[in-house]
Amino acid sequence: MLGTAETLFAVPAPSRLPYRVEALEGRPAFDALRDEWNALVARGPVDLPFVRHEWIAAWLDAFAPDGRLRVLVARDGHGTAAGFAPLLEERARGLVRLAAPANDHSCRVEWALGPDASGAAAALWAHLRDRVRWDVLLLRDLVRDGPTSTLVEALARADRHLAGRWESLRTPYVTLGGDGAEARTSSKFRANLRRRARRLGELGAVALRREDGQGDLDGALGEFFALEAAGWKGEKGTAISGDPRLVAFYTRVARDAAARGALAIRALLLEGRAVAIHLGLVHRGVYYLPKTAYDEELGAVSPGQLLHREVLAECEARGLRELDFLGPDMEWKRDWEPRHRPHDWLYVYRPSLAGRAMHTLKHRVRPVVKEVLAWRR
Structure with missing residues (x-):
């Protein structure tokens, strides 16, 4: 609901x-x-x-x-x-x-x-x-x-x-803390997450990589742009990498955020290859999610939702109070039982x-x- x-x-x-x-x-x-x-x-x-x-x-x-x-x-x-x-x-x-x-x-x-x-x-x-x-x-x-x-x-x-x-x-958002954001989702959705996590694990080693701007930021951004362009956005010509203005804007935003300790690029890896990425920001206790990308060929195991599960757990462990999806309401966001602004x-x-x-x-x-x-x- x-x-x-x-x-x-x-x-x-x-x-x-x-x-x-x-x-x-x-x-x-x-x-x-x-x-x-x-x-x-x-x-x-x-x-x-x-x-x-x-x-x-x-x-x-x-x-x-x-x-x-x-x-x-x-x-x-x-x-x-x-x-x-x-x-x-x-x-x-x-x-x-x-x-x-x-x-x-x-x-x-x-x-x-x-x-x-x-x-x-x-x-x-x-x-x-x-x-x-x-x-x-x-x-x-x-x-x-x-x-x-x-x-x-x-x-x-x-x-x-x-x-x-x-x-x-x-715009959907979820409050954090209490019994946990994942616990407030439907039992069916949680069961699907567990099943998809098992199926992804059967395909190879799964890991989470964090980039806050202190490591290879250019490499992390390039990886994100490439993954986003590999899907339907690339086919329709709306991917960030297809417009120099967008590349310049998101690169600048990421660098500015990294300089003040607010950047949160999170990648779900399968055998060392990114299959889902968040380009996120943390500001005043809120995790903001301007952009996401995932490997659409692995859609059956929902790598984007599995990454989101890990990010939510990290946000709650850090004591953040909210995750703001930003942008329009979408079906995949509704799975997390959000409120809306x-x-x-x-x-x-x-x-x-x-x-x-x-x-x-x-x-x-x-x-x-x-x-x-x-x-x-």
């Missing part, structure tokens, strides 16, 4: 501290914020690896090296940062769209907010509302009950701006003629058309 979602963030009540907001443009200005950015994230309610400066920098270098980057910075009267909002400006047909620097590889999006998330978000929104030209603001893959999602929409609606959502993901694309429109027209087309006309087409099929 699928579980329900738990609140991921706790947002304190807004303070009465006044904040001033400055708009910085370009990569040099963004790069200069690194230490201050990460220190703020560590103090606030959105301490996630995907919100850290180095993750966003890696994304920008890989996917938007020539993008027009604008970073809004909220500071208190002493000049201390309270919040950062990175946005890319896009112009088309006379309209301006501001969007979070994100795509399918970003995992999760939040503004970098400190302890006073409500006050910082209010200041950032006020600057956007009054000082920046735009027609539509798009923040994708926001946790539905997260600070950015709840605060920005509420602020926008209070100022009579139009807003709409599209659900993008229902809904994510949305949040759109905010100016209350102008153009904004109202876009809101109507996107959030009223389009859903009706999709429903009619689905009914006709």
